[in-house]
Amino acid sequence: MSDKIILLVEDNPDDVALTLRALRKNNIANEVVVARDGEEALEYLTATGRYEGYTLTDLPQVVLLDLKLPKVGGLEVLRAIRANPQTRLRPVVVLTSSSEERDVIASYDLGANSYIRKPVDFNQFVEAVRELGLYWLVLNQAPPVNR
Amino acid sequence: MEALTGCTRDELIGAPFKNYFTDPERAETSIKLVLSEKKVTNYELTARARDGRETVVSYNATTFYDRDRRLQGVFAAARDVTESKRVEEEIRTLNAELTSANKELEAFSYSVSHDLRAPLRSIDGFSQAFLDDFGSTVPEEGRENLERVRRATQRMGQLIDDMLLLSRVTRREMHMxxxxxxxxxxxxxxxxxxxxxxxxxxxxxxxxxxxxxxxxxxxxxxxxxxxxxxxxxxxxxxxxxxxxxxxxxxxxxxxxxxxxxxxxxxxxxxxxxxxxxxxxxxxxxxxxxxxxxxxxxxxxxxxxxxxxxxxxxxxxxxxxxxxxxxxxxxxxxxxx
The missing domain is CATH 3.30.565.10 (Histidine kinase-like ATPase, C-terminal domain)
Incomplete structure (x- = not known):
């Protein structure tokens, strides 16, 4: 499973460090590409800008998407992913702080595959990442990459 | 009409009716309407007096006929509804203020929900990371203190969640x-x-x-x-x-x-x-x-x-x- 890429879209460096730590703790050794804002996430997914020259086979197995992001917000990223024929089938898991009803509804409305609220308790977060990794990287059959 | 317009009876007689309203065309239409429909009910017009004072009136009129069914004239009465219009307007303004206050409250809760929990995750997460990585080299008391930090952090997280719920049950639209x-x-x-x-x-x-x-x-x-x-x-x-x-x-x-x-x-x-x-x-x-x-x-x-x-x-x-x-x-x- 380790050739499958995880795209982590997260601007908070603490959250990046903790998410990487949680993945490591669960022995999830997949390559993790970190995009610090929505714009970078879209550039990676479409192999443009900073990711010019990347091939589509580098498309992630799963996108872990924070909602509150600078420049292009998480919901906008999700909308753009679903609007682009090359990326629209990518599994997107919203991984964020809030469980505000409007965030949850807007995420599913735009085609999120899952919505997970990051718990304050780190041990609970590690457990959430374990289940998330098991499901999206092992159990779930991701759509093929269309070229 | 004298009170509404500030004109004397003599001045009013023979002068076109529509001249005394802020919207002469609408006033004119009301007369045409009486003649074509035989009556108008609760037709709102704003009368303007000489001194510029405006009065909102609700206008009711009906045509009357002689025994040979020939049109004789129009009975018309205008009721001053300025006060009820003012109250209505006030309610509208208050409602708008309430809506904007509610929106502000919602924006506040939204920000609390996102921004206040993030630092707590860092405090708890890195405390646990420290315990995992260096716990064995720290005296028992130090580990216990860090566990206290974690418990307080989680309690703060619970407080935020409960406060958000409290504010949500107030804001939520009821679906009975x-x-x-x-x-x-x-x-x-x-x-x-x-x-x-x-x-x-x-x-x-x-x-x-x-x-x-x-x-x-x-x-x-x-x-x-x-x-x-x-x-x-x-x-x-x-x-x-x-x-x-x-x-x-x-x-x-x-x-x-x-x-x-x-x-x-x-x-x-x-x-x-x-x-x-x-x-x-x-x-x-x-x-x-x-x-x-x-x-x-x-x-x-x-x-x-x-x-x-x-x-x-x-x-x-x-x-x-x-x-x-x-x-x-x-x-x-x-x-x-």
């Missing part, structure tokens, strides 16, 4: 429908039993309880009341929790949730429903003190009331009313 309270109670207690498999709680739920309310909000009430019953009986080896209906002499039919837990000192019962007020130490029974305040808000939004009875070490009973409460079995005449 017939709600099966007995089924809801069974569902909530089922979850409590799953979460606390080590507990031995004998549960009684009266069948056939129902009420018209917002099911999501009513669920929050039951989660809190039954959750409290579970929590405050946690020291009983064999606990008893029941939910049913009674006829209260003062409030009429009411739901109750009763437990045989630690209870509370009746002299503090007014404090129970105040946010952040707790009657037990954190180490004894954990909690944020927001749950009962949340319940009270939900019940009041339904137009009902909530109160409690209790005695130290002899359990507690929480009652609440909802205007449209019904039971399939007749409500018992006396308290069980």
């Amino acid at each position: 429908q017939e709600t099966d309270i007995s089924a809801l109670a069974a569902d909530v207690t089922g979850e409590l039993a799953l979460d606390n498999p080590q507990r031995d709680v004998q549960l009684t739920i009266e069948p056939g309880m129902a009420a018209t309310g917002d099911p999501q909000l009513l669920r929050i009430v039951l989660v809190n009341l039954l959750g409290n019953a579970w929590k405050f009986t946690s020291r009983r080896q064999h606990a008893h929790v029941s939910m049913g209906t009674v006829r209260d002499p003062e409030h009429g039919p009411a739901f109750f949730v009763r437990d045989d837990g630690v209870g509370f000192d009746a002299k503090y019962k007014e404090k129970l429903f105040v946010a952040f007020q707790r009657l037990h130490a954190q180490e004894e029974f954990p909690g944020t003190g927001i749950g009962l305040a949340t319940i009270q808000r939900v019940i009041r939004r339904h137009g009902g009331d909530v109160w409690a009875e209790g005695e130290v070490d002899r359990g507690a009973t929480f009652y609440f009313t909802i205007p449209d409460l019904h039971v399939s079995c007749p409500v018992k005449g006396k308290q069980p």
Whole structure:
């Protein structure tokens, strides 16, 4: 499973460090590409800008998407992913702080595959990442990459 | 017309009617309408006096005829509705202000929900990371202190969540429908039993309880009341929790949730429903003190009331009313 890429879209460096730590703790050794804002996430997914020259086979197995992001917000990223024929089938898991009803509804409305609220308790977060990794990287059959 | 226009009777006679209104065309239309439809009702016009003073009038008119059905003229009456228009306008302004205040509150809660929890995750996460990586090289006291940091952090997270819930039940638009309270109670207690498999709680739920309310909000009430019953009986080896209906002499039919837990000192019962007020130490029974305040808000939004009875070490009973409460079995005449 380790050739499958995880795209982590997260601007908070603490959250990046903790998410990487949680993945490591669960022995999830997949390559993790970190995009610090929505714009970078879209550039990676479409192999443009900073990711010019990347091939589509580098498309992630799963996108872990924070909602509150600078420049292009998480919901906008999700909308753009679903609007682009090359990326629209990518599994997107919203991984964020809030469980505000409007965030949850807007995420599913735009085609999120899952919505997970990051718990304050780190041990609970590690457990959430374990289940998330098991499901999206092992159990779930991701759509093929269309070229 | 003299009062409305500030003109004398002589000046008015023969002058075109439409000249005295802010919207002459609309005034003209009203006359045409009387002639074509034979009457107009509650037609609003704004009259403008010489001195510029405006009066909103509601205009009613009907044509009248002689015995040969020939048009003789128009009966017209205008009622001054300036005051009611002003009140209407004021209500509109207040409503707009309320809407914008609500929006601000919502934006505030939204920001709390996102931004306040993030640093807590960092505090808890890196404390745990430190314990994992260097715990073995730190003296016992240092580890214990860091565990305290983590507990406080998680408690802060719980406080934020509970405060958000409290604000959400206030803001939430109500979706009223017939709600099966007995089924809801069974569902909530089922979850409590799953979460606390080590507990031995004998549960009684009266069948056939129902009420018209917002099911999501009513669920929050039951989660809190039954959750409290579970929590405050946690020291009983064999606990008893029941939910049913009674006829209260003062409030009429009411739901109750009763437990045989630690209870509370009746002299503090007014404090129970105040946010952040707790009657037990954190180490004894954990909690944020927001749950009962949340319940009270939900019940009041339904137009009902909530109160409690209790005695130290002899359990507690929480009652609440909802205007449209019904039971399939007749409500018992006396308290069980």
